[in-house]
Amino acid sequence: MTFYLTLTLTLLIPFILGLVILKALLRKRLVLNFWEMLALAFSAGWGGHIIIMFLMSLAKIPLNFITISATDLFLAFSLFCFSFRSFFPSKTDTSFPRKGNLGVRTIIFIFFCVIVLKVLLVFFFSFIKPVIDPDIIRCYALATKFIFLNRTFLGAPAVGDKPPFPFLSLAWPALATLRFDDSILTLAYPFLFISFLIIFFRALKRSFSSWYALIGTFFLSSIPLLVFHASTAYSDFPQAFYYCAATIYLFLFFKTFKANKSASFGFLLISAFLLGISVWVKKSGLYYAGINILVASFFIFSERKNLSWEDKKSLGLAFLIFLLLCLPWLSYHQFYTLKSYSSEALTSLPKLPFLTLGREVVQAIWRNAFFEDNWHLLGILFLATLLLFPKLSFAQPHLYLLIIIFLQWLMIFILFCFTRLDRFIFDDTLLNRLTLHFVPVILYFSIEVIGTYLEIGKKEELKK
Amino acid sequence: MKIGVITVLAFTLCSQTLAQNEISLLHPKYLWRSPNPETKIEFSSAGLTISSTTSSTGIYNLMPINIPSKKYDLLVVKMKTSKDGIGEVSWALENLRFHPLQSYPFYLRKPGQCHNYYLNLSSYHRGSAYINHLLFFPFQGPGTAEIKEIKFIKGTLAEKSLAAWQEFWGPRGREPDGFNFLVIRSPRLFGGPFLRYLNYFLLIVLAITFLLKPYFDLRRPFLILLLTFWLFLELSSWVNNWIAFRRDLIFLGKTLEEKRTLINPRDYYPFLKFADQHLPPSSSFEVDTKLSYGKAKAAYYLFPRPLTANAPYLLVFDQEINRNYLKNFYLWKTFRKGAYLLKAKKI
Numbered sequence: 001m002t003f004y005l006t007l008t009l010t011l012l013i014p015f016i017l018g019l020v021i022l023k024a025l026l027r028k029r030l031v032l033n034f035w036e037m038l039a040l041a042f043s044a045g046w047g048g049h050i051i052i053m054f055l056m057s058l059a060k061i062p063l064n065f066i067t068i069s070a071t072d073l074f075l076a077f078s079l080f081c082f083s084f085r086s087f088f089p090s091k092t093d094t095s096f097p098r099k100g101n102l103g104v105r106t107i108i109f110i111f112f113c114v115i116v117l118k119v120l121l122v123f124f125f126s127f128i129k130p131v132i133d134p135d136i137i138r139c140y141a142l143a144t145k146f147i148f149l150n151r152t153f154l155g156a157p158a159v160g161d162k163p164p165f166p167f168l169s170l171a172w173p174a175l176a177t178l179r180f181d182d183s184i185l186t187l188a189y190p191f192l193f194i195s196f197l198i199i200f201f202r203a204l205k206r207s208f209s210s211w212y213a214l215i216g217t218f219f220l221s222s223i224p225l226l227v228f229h230a231s232t233a234y235s236d237f238p239q240a241f242y243y244c245a246a247t248i249y250l251f252l253f254f255k256t257f258k259a260n261k262s263a264s265f266g267f268l269l270i271s272a273f274l275l276g277i278s279v280w281v282k283k284s285g286l287y288y289a290g291i292n293i294l295v296a297s298f299f300i301f302s303e304r305k306n307l308s309w310e311d312k313k314s315l316g317l318a319f320l321i322f323l324l325l326c327l328p329w330l331s332y333h334q335f336y337t338l339k340s341y342s343s344e345a346l347t348s349l350p351k352l353p354f355l356t357l358g359r360e361v362v363q364a365i366w367r368n369a370f371f372e373d374n375w376h377l378l379g380i381l382f383l384a385t386l387l388l389f390p391k392l393s394f395a396q397p398h399l400y401l402l403i404i405i406f407l408q409w410l411m412i413f414i415l416f417c418f419t420r421l422d423r424f425i426f427d428d429t430l431l432n433r434l435t436l437h438f439v440p441v442i443l444y445f446s447i448e449v450i451g452t453y454l455e456i457g458k459k460e461e462l463k464k
Numbered sequence: 465m466k467i468g469v470i471t472v473l474a475f476t477l478c479s480q481t482l483a484q485n486e487i488s489l490l491h492p493k494y495l496w497r498s499p500n501p502e503t504k505i506e507f508s509s510a511g512l513t514i515s516s517t518t519s520s521t522g523i524y525n526l527m528p529i530n531i532p533s534k535k536y537d538l539l540v541v542k543m544k545t546s547k548d549g550i551g552e553v554s555w556a557l558e559n560l561r562f563h564p565l566q567s568y569p570f571y572l573r574k575p576g577q578c579h580n581y582y583l584n585l586s587s588y589h590r591g592s593a594y595i596n597h598l599l600f601f602p603f604q605g606p607g608t609a610e611i612k613e614i615k616f617i618k619g620t621l622a623e624k625s626l627a628a629w630q631e632f633w634g635p636r637g638r639e640p641d642g643f644n645f646l647v648i649r650s651p652r653l654f655g656g657p658f659l660r661y662l663n664y665f666l667l668i669v670l671a672i673t674f675l676l677k678p679y680f681d682l683r684r685p686f687l688i689l690l691l692t693f694w695l696f697l698e699l700s701s702w703v704n705n706w707i708a709f710r711r712d713l714i715f716l717g718k719t720l721e722e723k724r725t726l727i728n729p730r731d732y733y734p735f736l737k738f739a740d741q742h743l744p745p746s747s748s749f750e751v752d753t754k755l756s757y758g759k760a761k762a763a764y765y766l767f768p769r770p771l772t773a774n775a776p777y778l779l780v781f782d783q784e785i786n787r788n789y790l791k792n793f794y795l796w797k798t799f800r801k802g803a804y805l806l807k808a809k810k811i
Contacts (some may be wrong), residue, residue, distance in 0.1 A: 119706055129715045132727045133645060134757045137764045144769045181720055222698045224648040232643055370663040373650040376697045377690060380666045387674045388683050432647055
């Protein structure tokens with residue numbers, strides 16, 4: 001009983017922290033739906049909690065349930081005092097899709113049930129057995145055991161220059177329950193999976209009807225490789241979650257910028273926070289963050305005439321949040337990683353047979369997108385979106401998502417053609433996991449464009 | 465009229481059957497052997513009986529069969545097994561080498577009854593190839609199999625359809641294979657991934673939709689088709705999930721130690737627990753095992769003891785003690801025959 005109570009607290013403490021962070025960030029800018037608030041509070045809180053654990057390690061404070069919880073709650077209380085007023089918004093959107101005729105409600109019900117079943121399955125596979133995958137045993141679980149026994153992240157074996165999120169994320173349930181049970185190490189990931197589905201649904205629901213948003217969410221919940229990774233201890237799922245959620249909110253910022261500036265900056269702040277956390281998950285997070293910052297800069301540059309002083313302050317705040325979040329890790333380790341890969345790419349440019357490799361990369365992408373069941377039919381869906389709806393695909397704000405997707409592919413090409421990672425193309429060990437990090441963005445883009453087309457069709461029918 | 469049609473159909477079927485060539489492999493001349501000496505192979509009037517009480521019951525033909533895979537495109541196995549699970553056939557061509565890509569796993573049906581299994585091996589070769597050797601595992605682990613028939617035939621459409629059906633719902637692309645964190649395989653059909661056919665078909669429909677766009681707006685029907693196929697694939701995924709779910713149900717209600725024993729091969733985890741109880745808490749150790757990732761697992765379960773070379777303790781699992789080891793070590797503790805803890809003579 002005490003074990004399950006502690007386990008609940010293990011989830012609840014980061015959640016409280018996240019709730020306070022979110023309220024402090026958003027203030028009165030944006031009113032979130034109740035479920036979205038829960039999802040964001042958990043994911044933001046979990047990220048913030050991990051950063052705190054890392055900073056505590058640096059400060060040589062032993063990591064245990066009492067010290068970590070006390071620090072979390074102290075920070076939460078401080079933020080609460082700082083943003084006391086924003087905790088009582090004038091209205092809270094707690095709506096749940098209930099509208100529509102019988103047919104629509106039936107569709108909603110069926111898809112909702114399928115999604116719930118998938119979530120239950122992810123929970124089952126996460127907790128039914130201890131971690132067993134070779135890479136997990138050799139790296140993540142081993143380092144987690146070190147953290148559990150030594151109460152610090154510093155000096156953990158097999159970490160190398162990997163960011164600390166996965167290790168500390170796995171270690172927290174063990175530290176809190178005082179028991180190294182390797183079947184509950186991935187405690188957070190199924191909850192992040194639910195959060196992802198809610199965030200995806202709510203982002204679509206802002207523009208489209210409930211049934212359409214639910215079908216879009218069903219697509220996300222059915223991507224086989226994503227579902228598989230949500231129940232493992234690999235760091236690819238959290239990376240995909242934090243990066244894609246950050247990108248979706250960035251897109252919402254682009255989309256609502258002209259119509260509702262206050263809300264749009266709310267989205268931007270959420271995006272900045274999640275992007276900051278994504279840097280802590282995998283080394284690639286830093287490059288992904290660079291892509292999003294670049295695209296956001298394009299957008300801001302194109303809208304520079306519409307920016308007021310207040311807007312500029314909000315932009316600065318978003319950038320500052322991102323920087324503050326990732327600076328500790330950047331200065332601790334990642335400057336080296338950034339430098340090493342970039343310089344390797346530049347120095348090997350004339351040496352590697354990149355034309356041959358480029359062909360290999362294209363073949364590998366083709367094979368994994370169209371021959372295997374990693375993404376179901378996402379490859380065709382994306383192609384169809386570009387070919388059948390070119391005007392909408394290449395129009396703002398969708399264009400920005402398309403640029404992000406293009407830059408992601410470009411990065412994969414650069415990694416495989418100009419660095420020594422090319423060997424991982426031939427043995428299929430890295431490509432799918434790298435693609436997984438932004439596949440939900442591709443799906444979101446397709447669903448958004450097609451949804452816009454269907455909405456236009458509906459309006460035209462109404463006009464007639 | 466009806467009688468005429470039936471007569472023609474019956475005649476066609478009969479002529480097809482008569483014309484069907486087949487090569488039976490159920491003969492001692494092919495010198496069926498097992499890589500495992502404990503497996504018994506017996507020929508009788510009822511067929512071939514394979515049995516083993518301790519380990520797997522694989523058999524292979526020592527005499528090359530030299531069968532052109534295009535001419536005899538189906539392997540038919542009629543057999544009764546003592547257990548269900550997965551059977552597997554691997555084959556070697558002229559180069560006499562077995563290869564992971566030249567293997568065909570299939571689900572076994574109800575044990576204790578005779579069933580026909582149709583395996584379309586020819587679809588795994590683009591050109592003409594000659595199959596020389598088969599390595600056949602009627603199931604995994606010990607048990608008994610009575611093979612009534614094992615033959616190569618020129619398959620009819622119906623038989624090939626049965627083989628395709630069995631292949632699509634078969635283990636390849638459905639069973640968790642240990643590499644799912646890298647790639648989720650598509651179910652197979654005619655030797656290739658099913659997704660390939662589906663995507664090519666959709667690409668053609670997409671091209672038609674795109675080309676006809678100025679004349680007919682077929683975008684909505686295309687999207688509905690895509691959604692339908694997605695749902696179908698998701699149903700197929702649910703089958704895979706169900707297989708994995710059923711497999712993992714054995715962990716339900718087990719303690720953590722029992723679960724760890726189950727996820728590790730044989731009695732490796734109890735052996736490591738045994739080592740954990742006896743090794744000094746901070747001593748380093750070495751491991752000698754042929755288990756895949758055996759060292760990584762030992763390093764993990766025995767942490768914080770470091771796994772290093774020239775350590776004062778040596779863990780030997782599923783091996784006999786090497787004479788070279790006895791120069792520097794002596795037998796310290798025995799877990800069971802083949803699993804020992806050795807201690808350095810000089811520490």
